Amino acid sequence: MKKTSPEPLIINSLSEYNRIMGLPQPEHPLISVLDIGCRQEIPDLPGDKLIYNFYGIFLKRNIGNGLGYGRKYYDFSNGVMGFSLPKQVFTLDREMDYSKITGWILLIHPDFLRKYPVAKKIASYGFFSYHLHEALHLSEKEEKLIDGIMRNIRDEYSQQIDGYSQDVIVSHIELLLNYANRFYNRQFITRSNAEQEPVARFEQLVSQIFSEDQISRIPGVNDLAEQMNVSPHYLSDMLRSLTGMSAQQHIHNQLIEKAKEILLTTNLSINETAYNLGFEYPQYFNRLFKSKTGLTPAAFRKDFVGN
Incomplete structure (x- = not known):
């Protein structure tokens, strides 16, 4: 051998x-x-x-x-x-x-x-x-369309090169990429039944992480994708197509819900809440919380519990 x-x-x-x-x-x-x-x-x-x-x-x-x-x-x-x-x-x-x-x-x-x-x-x-x-x-119709673009690219560089050749070829490449974007979006939708299982598994993984009393580190998209044996980009694109939100948005939404729970049911300070959620720096927690809710964590707690 x-x-x-x-x-x-x-x-x-x-x-x-x-x-x-x-x-x-x-x-x-x-x-x-x-x-x-x-x-x-x-x-x-x-x-x-x-x-x-x-x-x-x-x-x-x-x-x-x-x-x-x-x-x-x-x-x-x-x-x-x-x-x-x-x-x-x-x-x-x-x-x-x-x-x-x-x-x-x-x-x-x-x-x-x-x-x-x-x-x-x-x-x-x-x-x-x-x-x-x-x-x-690709469907048969989609495959014929892509084949046509490929033939146009090959025909263009195979004939006499002039000052417009590269511009024309690049425009065909962009067209090819845009069609691929469209067809992937179609695939996410038409195969949505097959994709529902990984969506549910992703949400379950995130929920399990935020069910803990203390989170050592905010979960990353790469970490979750690896556990699911999919690529990070595919995971985010699939979720965005089927749910309207990227993987990062899903993580942040569950993180904010966990933060609200801590703020309303415990006496932990804002800084302690941030550390419990896996933030190294409390100011990042404050910034994210306000961007998602329109209120700082302190203002949110004050509005609901009056402290």
Whole structure:
């Protein structure tokens, strides 16, 4: 059995990616649309982990469980769409028959977007930080629409480049991202029955934390997402779509309800209340309480108990 390197293979450019994958050099050095399905086996790599220093947007079919991200593998036979940021780690399964996978992948080097507003905005698209098992399931109609945008991108950089080519391609990329946002929102709604269980589990986890008399630390979205085995962005986007509030808003709302309970049923000072709720600095508690209720903790207590 071949010994593999524990260190990830870092791929910095599209040319390097194509060379390693045994593909012809890309037509454009900073953006490329590649068909998937022409390879019968994975390349002879020194390890099982890859890091791409560019953005990736893919549509793959018949994946099985061949590709892992972090500690999770995903198992989809129909077409799914996924997104990756530079420096994310991917894991190859050498037992997987990759010849069955079809679809395409769009690779975008950050330099291609550098002078455009989307270079900063792209971080706001939470799905780039989703786990792969949280991939986007497209309907047949949606898939055709996305395929059309991909063909337009490839056609644009494949023909004679002029002063408008990059602007046109970037506009197609933004359109692609906006459609992905819309389709994810649709997925949260149409799969709401499947998502109700994690919503209920999230609320239960938060409730359990705030049921304690003293809280050592305010729960973070990352901590709760890890317990639920979902990505923080996916958790917040799912909750926002189904409940109208992000994960952080849910946490703060339950924290404020716990604070009201302490203020109205105990003689703890405001500072002691803050410490009991996990605040290191009472002024942060005062600020959050007032932003949520319109009153300081002291004013709230005075209005209700007259002390």
